[in-house]
Amino acid sequence: MLEAALAVFTEHTYDGTAMPLVADRAGAAVGTIYRHFPSKQALVNAVFQHWKRLMLEYLARGARPDEPVRAEFGRIWSALRAFATDHPTAFAFLEHQQHEGYLDAESTALAEQATALATDLVVRGQRGGQIRAGDPAVLVALVYGAFVGLSKAIRAGTVVGEDEFAAAERAVWDLLRAPDRPRQRTP
Amino acid sequence: MLEAALAVFTEHTYDGTAMPLVADRAGAAVGTIYRHFPSKQALVNAVFQHWKRLMLEYLARGARPDEPVRAEFGRIWSALRAFATDHPTAFAFLEHQQHEGYLDAESTALAEQATALATDLVVRGQRGGQIRAGDPAVLVALVYGAFVGLSKAIRAGTVVGEDEFAAAERAVWDLLRAPDRPRQRTP
Amino acid sequence: MLEAALAVFTEHTYDGTAMPLVADRAGAAVGTIYRHFPSKQALVNAVFQHWKRLMLEYLARGARPDEPVRAEFGRIWSALRAFATDHPTAFAFLEHQQHEGYLDAESTALAEQATALATDLVVRGQRGGQIRAGDPAVLVALVYGAFVGLSKAIRAGTVVGEDEFAAAERAVWDLLRAPDRPRQRTP
Amino acid sequence: MLEAALAVFTEHTYDGTAMPLVADRAGAAVGTIYRHFPSKQALVNAVFQHWKRLMLEYLARGARPDEPVRAEFGRIWSALRAFATDHPTAFAFLEHQQHEGYLDAESTALAEQATALATDLVVRGQRGGQIRAGDPAVLVALVYGAFVGLSKAIRAGTVVGEDEFAAAERAVWDLLRAPDRPRQRTP
DNA sequence: AATGAATGAGCATTCATTCAT
DNA sequence: GATGAATGAATGCTCATTCAT
Numbered sequence: 001m002l003e004a005a006l007a008v009f010t011e012h013t014y015d016g017t018a019m020p021l022v023a024d025r026a027g028a029a030v031g032t033i034y035r036h037f038p039s040k041q042a043l044v045n046a047v048f049q050h051w052k053r054l055m056l057e058y059l060a061r062g063a064r065p066d067e068p069v070r071a072e073f074g075r076i077w078s079a080l081r082a083f084a085t086d087h088p089t090a091f092a093f094l095e096h097q098q099h100e101g102y103l104d105a106e107s108t109a110l111a112e113q114a115t116a117l118a119t120d121l122v123v124r125g126q127r128g129g130q131i132r133a134g135d136p137a138v139l140v141a142l143v144y145g146a147f148v149g150l151s152k153a154i155r156a157g158t159v160v161g162e163d164e165f166a167a168a169e170r171a172v173w174d175l176l177r178a179p180d181r182p183r184q185r186t187p
Numbered sequence: 188m189l190e191a192a193l194a195v196f197t198e199h200t201y202d203g204t205a206m207p208l209v210a211d212r213a214g215a216a217v218g219t220i221y222r223h224f225p226s227k228q229a230l231v232n233a234v235f236q237h238w239k240r241l242m243l244e245y246l247a248r249g250a251r252p253d254e255p256v257r258a259e260f261g262r263i264w265s266a267l268r269a270f271a272t273d274h275p276t277a278f279a280f281l282e283h284q285q286h287e288g289y290l291d292a293e294s295t296a297l298a299e300q301a302t303a304l305a306t307d308l309v310v311r312g313q314r315g316g317q318i319r320a321g322d323p324a325v326l327v328a329l330v331y332g333a334f335v336g337l338s339k340a341i342r343a344g345t346v347v348g349e350d351e352f353a354a355a356e357r358a359v360w361d362l363l364r365a366p367d368r369p370r371q372r373t374p
Numbered sequence: 375m376l377e378a379a380l381a382v383f384t385e386h387t388y389d390g391t392a393m394p395l396v397a398d399r400a401g402a403a404v405g406t407i408y409r410h411f412p413s414k415q416a417l418v419n420a421v422f423q424h425w426k427r428l429m430l431e432y433l434a435r436g437a438r439p440d441e442p443v444r445a446e447f448g449r450i451w452s453a454l455r456a457f458a459t460d461h462p463t464a465f466a467f468l469e470h471q472q473h474e475g476y477l478d479a480e481s482t483a484l485a486e487q488a489t490a491l492a493t494d495l496v497v498r499g500q501r502g503g504q505i506r507a508g509d510p511a512v513l514v515a516l517v518y519g520a521f522v523g524l525s526k527a528i529r530a531g532t533v534v535g536e537d538e539f540a541a542a543e544r545a546v547w548d549l550l551r552a553p554d555r556p557r558q559r560t561p
Numbered sequence: 562m563l564e565a566a567l568a569v570f571t572e573h574t575y576d577g578t579a580m581p582l583v584a585d586r587a588g589a590a591v592g593t594i595y596r597h598f599p600s601k602q603a604l605v606n607a608v609f610q611h612w613k614r615l616m617l618e619y620l621a622r623g624a625r626p627d628e629p630v631r632a633e634f635g636r637i638w639s640a641l642r643a644f645a646t647d648h649p650t651a652f653a654f655l656e657h658q659q660h661e662g663y664l665d666a667e668s669t670a671l672a673e674q675a676t677a678l679a680t681d682l683v684v685r686g687q688r689g690g691q692i693r694a695g696d697p698a699v700l701v702a703l704v705y706g707a708f709v710g711l712s713k714a715i716r717a718g719t720v721v722g723e724d725e726f727a728a729a730e731r732a733v734w735d736l737l738r739a740p741d742r743p744r745q746r747t748p
Numbered sequence: 749a750a751t752g753a754a755t756g757a758g759c760a761t762t763c764a765t766t767c768a769t
Numbered sequence: 770g771a772t773g774a775a776t777g778a779a780t781g782c783t784c785a786t787t788c789a790t
Contacts (some may be wrong), residue, residue: 101200137340142337149336174366
């Protein structure tokens with residue numbers, strides 16, 4: 001049922017989705033949905049939380065304490081990629097802007113958890129000199145934005161192979177990583 | 188009226204926006220909107236086209252033929268920044284995903300025009316060796332995505348000063364630019 | 375303008391007709407109609423009265439006092455025919471049932487005038503023995519109904535030539551005329 | 562619900578009838594109507610077909626093969642009378658002109674079926690010499706028109722008793738029947 | 749627990765009418 | 770006098786939600 005709701009919400013927007021449509025897709029009756037979720041809003045939030053949690057699991061998977069920042073970035077990038085590949089609809093749904101209107105506190109908290117994870121990485125990288133200086137929030141925004149842009153392009157039809165994806169990862173790391181000292185000084 | 192429509196569409200989604208709401212915001216009656224636009228869909232498209240065109244103007248502004256690629260990137264970045272600063276709501280509206288359902292051919296064409304502009308820059312940069320190899324569509328997706336991510340953060344409350352913005356520009360250029368040869372070879 | 379109103383009211387029903395449509399057809403602006411008629415209802419009534427009056431003129435035309443009943447019937451039949459031929463749209467409009475909702479007192483009075491004229495003929499014919507006995511209202515209803523049915527068929531596409539029309543007139547007169555005494559009694 | 566729809570459509574015209582009005586009359590909510598009929602147009606057609614079919618049943622009732630034409634006419638007349646008496650609103654509804662705009666193919670076919678039935682009778686009567694010569698369509702139009710005119714009068718308040726009705730039937734048969742030969746020749 | 753018919757507020761859109769130009 | 774843009778109530782229709790089965 002969460003599956004069905006995810007599909008139609010992603011296809012039609014929250015406001016553009018009629019409950020009967022969700023029911024049809026789920027192969028259940030409207031009334032049945034209301035037995036499990038008190039309202040449409042509760043349903044989207046359940047959907048959001050379900051997949052955001054799964055995404056967080058992907059991100060946490062294989063994490064090692066004291067992992068080098070560069071490697072951690074690579075692992076996170078791969079995790080995002082895996083999630084977006086395994087659950088493309090879910091990823092599309094999660095990244096849609098304008099969830100603001102109907103997301104509840106728990107959903108918002110979950111979303112922030114993902115951001116916190118990324119911010120933490122950036123901060124550690126900055127401390128260790130591997131990641132360039134500047135507001136971590138800005139860097140996270142740029143990097144996550146880049147990833148979202150890429151996924152959007154993929155969903156829109158751009159074919160991105162294994163190599164291409166790895167190249168993209170390196171490109172984004174170049175966005176993040178501290179510039180070489182010599183380069184900065186010499187004209 | 189385009190102003191009012193922009194505001195409410197951005198706040199509430201296309202489907203989430205009721206025409207009376209547009210009317211209220213415009214300080215006009217519902218019927219009046221229908222004198223100017225035959226339907227809600229025509230209205231969003233008018234809004235989309237109006238601001239997309241303005242954005243294209245910003246991007247074209249100050250362009251010089253034979254401008255070096257690095258400089259051109261900087262100018263485009265500044266143009267985007269200027270547009271997003273001057274018309275934050277419009278920028279938010281334009282970058283919303285899921286426009287697909289209701290945009291007409293002309294709107295889509297306009298959107299592609301902007302992408303073409305960016306792709307063109309990337310291709311030229313690749314030919315000249317300033318921009319890294321790879322599918323230009325992927326690079327454009329990453330870069331535009333990064334910019335969108337940044338604007339989203341700004342709209343969400345992150346304060347980004349002049350310096351910070353310039354730093355972000357350099358970071359994104361690092362995403363784009365061809366890596367230094369020596370760095371790749373030496374351990 | 376009455377012409378235009380007649381046309382659209384006949385094509386679309388009173389309720390189904392929008393004032394802008396009347397305006398378009400009349401080649402005038404909507405406001406202009408309201409300069410001449412205070413409301414849509416006033417307009418239909420003007421239309422109704424205009425053509426009902428004309429129809430009454432047709433019926434009165436060529437009337438002779440002390441004309442034999444049979445001849446008078448023929449003349450009235452021809453008058454109806456002439457009116458329905460000269461102003462087919464007007465005839466169609468006038469004969470539409472369900473005028474009740476919006477016709478005012480004067481329109482109703484005019485309609486009754488036509489009925490009175492026919493009833494008077496029937497009563498005189500009954501007194502003179504040329505027209506069969508029975509409630510004159512019933513006979514008038516049958517005869518006028520027959521004429522309306524015929525016009526409807528014509529408007530629907532049935533082609534009715536001069537001879538056919540004369541034959542129809544004789545048939546309807548047979549409906550009206552007193553049956554021959556001998557026929558009733560002798561087998 | 563068909564009952565309620567019939568009532569309001571007959572009182573107010575198709576275009577003049579608002580769906581909430583139908584709902585009120587049916588003692589149901591607007592949405593409920595739309596569970597049973599996909600649109601207002603579908604509703605009128607359902608109403609039309611329901612009663613037109615019933616009327617056809619009335620007409621078919623008691624038909625005998627090889628029934629003499631005169632008797633068949635009487636039976637049909639009685640059937641019409643019975644239908645118009647049992648279902649006066651339905652009869653009024655069915656006979657309103659200008660159904661053209663919204664009736665669908667099936668409704669139209671049903672209407673033609675009734676006409677065909679009458680035309681068939683006339684043709685047989687003409688072959689047997691009982692019914693006067695001439696375009697059967699014209700005769701059917703006159704006769705059905707006469708019946709409609711009568712019903713209209715009745716609905717408008719004219720009281721028509723059993724005898725009166727039988728007399729009307731004879732009068733209309735006189736419209737239809739072939740004139741006596743002798744009458745035509747002798748002065 | 750599941751169903752889906754019923755509800756009525758709400759939506760996009762139209763239309764009679766007004767009124768500044 | 771004529772115009773047609775503006776108005777907002779009303780229309781056909783949809784949809785989140787309820788509830789008897």
